[in-house]
Amino acid sequence: MDVVKAIDKEVEKMREEIIEFTSSLIQFPSIQGEEEAAQLFFAKKLEEIGCIIDIFKPDSQELRQNYKDVLVSRNDFTKSPNVVGVLKGSGKGKSIILNSHMDVVPAGDQDWKESPWSGKVVNDKIFGRGASDMKGGAAANYFALKTVVKLGIKLRGDAIIESVVDEEIGGAGTAATLLRGYKADAAIITEPTDMKIYPACMGSMWFRIKVKGKAAHGATAYLGVNAVEKAYVVYEALKNLENIRSIDKTHTLYKHLEIPFCINIGKFFGGNWPSSVPDEVVLEGRMGVSPDESIREAKTELENAVREAAHSDLWLSDNLPQIEWFGSCWVGGAIKKDHPIVKNILQNHLVVLCQEPIISGAPWATDAGILIKYGNIPTVIYGPGKGNVAHQANEYILIEDIVNSTKVLSKSILDWCL
Numbered sequence: 001m002d003v004v005k006a007i008d009k010e011v012e013k014m015r016e017e018i019i020e021f022t023s024s025l026i027q028f029p030s031i032q033g034e035e036e037a038a039q040l041f042f043a044k045k046l047e048e049i050g051c052i053i054d055i056f057k058p059d060s061q062e063l064r065q066n067y068k069d070v071l072v073s074r075n076d077f078t079k080s081p082n083v084v085g086v087l088k089g090s091g092k093g094k095s096i097i098l099n100s101h102m103d104v105v106p107a108g109d110q111d112w113k114e115s116p117w118s119g120k121v122v123n124d125k126i127f128g129r130g131a132s133d134m135k136g137g138a139a140a141n142y143f144a145l146k147t148v149v150k151l152g153i154k155l156r157g158d159a160i161i162e163s164v165v166d167e168e169i170g171g172a173g174t175a176a177t178l179l180r181g182y183k184a185d186a187a188i189i190t191e192p193t194d195m196k197i198y199p200a201c202m203g204s205m206w207f208r209i210k211v212k213g214k215a216a217h218g219a220t221a222y223l224g225v226n227a228v229e230k231a232y233v234v235y236e237a238l239k240n241l242e243n244i245r246s247i248d249k250t251h252t253l254y255k256h257l258e259i260p261f262c263i264n265i266g267k268f269f270g271g272n273w274p275s276s277v278p279d280e281v282v283l284e285g286r287m288g289v290s291p292d293e294s295i296r297e298a299k300t301e302l303e304n305a306v307r308e309a310a311h312s313d314l315w316l317s318d319n320l321p322q323i324e325w326f327g328s329c330w331v332g333g334a335i336k337k338d339h340p341i342v343k344n345i346l347q348n349h350l351v352v353l354c355q356e357p358i359i360s361g362a363p364w365a366t367d368a369g370i371l372i373k374y375g376n377i378p379t380v381i382y383g384p385g386k387g388n389v390a391h392q393a394n395e396y397i398l399i400e401d402i403v404n405s406t407k408v409l410s411k412s413i414l415d416w417c418l
């Protein structure tokens with residue numbers, strides 16, 4: 001049989017079902033802590049196509065013990081189970097993981113034309129929070145596997161569908177699937193890449209630096225030490241480090257970016273009175289991490305740069321700035337551009353869409369870093385939906401994108417697992 005034609009026919013037959021399924025998923029307001037209903041809906045669908053279902057809650061303590069760089073932002077996952085469905089292969093074939101996250105960012109009080117949870121279909125689009133990021137991708141994973149099942153083809157390798165929680169806050173859900181023992185010979189994360197292929201994603205993390213000064217009356221400011229001026233020494237050291245890292249940490253998939261791994265100072269505050277010399281300034285920012293370096297290495301670079309700058313200043317060398325890594329941290333990771341799983345998707349994208357896909361580095365962090373660095377699973381990011389409508393009001397996804405990526409993924413599963 002002509003497999004591509006058969007897939008095309010099966011997926012087209014399910015077009016209405018795909019639309020309805022995606023719309024239903026969007027109607028669950030599955031923000032962090034409220035993912036359960038959507039996850040149970042998804043699990044039931046996976047069960048219907050013959051998957052062995054595993055519904056489990058991430059264990060905060062175990063996660064913190066095993067993955068120090070993964071942010072585990074809460075202790076209670078009662079309403080936030082992970083769902084994994086395994087379609088067992090007959091043996092001796094390569095296995096694959098198709099991963100998506102069910103958590104969505106809050107709707108916000110932005111300018112929505114309809115309810116963010118409407119899942120409304122208008123012409124060629126489905127609207128709502130999570131449409132692109134990434135319920136469309138979850139639908140593509142599900143229908144890709146359903147297509148394989150409907151074609152009656154028995155895979156040799158296992159096909160594992162993961163629907164995780166907590167991606168938007170740092171990846172605890174996907175890390176928990178590793179602790180639960182889910183591994184495969186490759187993984188695809190169907191984040192909204194607009195059907196570009198991303199074999200890499202960068203990491204990032206937040207820092208806070210406290211710089212001390214010495215208070216004095218503004219009229220006799222020369223008796224004090226202005227923390228703003230001293231904080232500026234630190235600021236310049238960070239900009240200098242960013243320049244150095246743009247050369248040192250260059251990565252083939254991020255070459256097109258002016259500054260691949262930005263160090264952004266997002267907050268700079270201190271002082272409490274115009275007529276007083278401020279005795280403390282706090283800088284808060286975000287550091288981009290190359291997919292090839294570890295979080296620890298990047299932290300050490302920043303800490304050293306601040307320390308060196310401090311030692312060049314008489315006051316700061318006696319009053320070292322305090323660095324704290326707080327809040328968010330996303331692990332980056334990359335595989336080779338010519339890895340078989342990348343070639344697989346490239347080839348099938350070409351066959352289904354008759355055009356060469358773009359291969360690049362993801363401009364944001366995803367759970368791919370966790371699967372690559374901690375799970376040792378070659379992972380590529382490829383999916384329907386647009387990153388630039390994610391996290392915005394009136395988020396949508398093109399129906400055609402879900403349908404096309406379903407076809408590509410379906411063929412990719414067959415090529416990989418048969």
Ligand SMILES: [Zn+2]
Nearest residue numbers: 133134167191
């Ligand atoms: Zn996402």
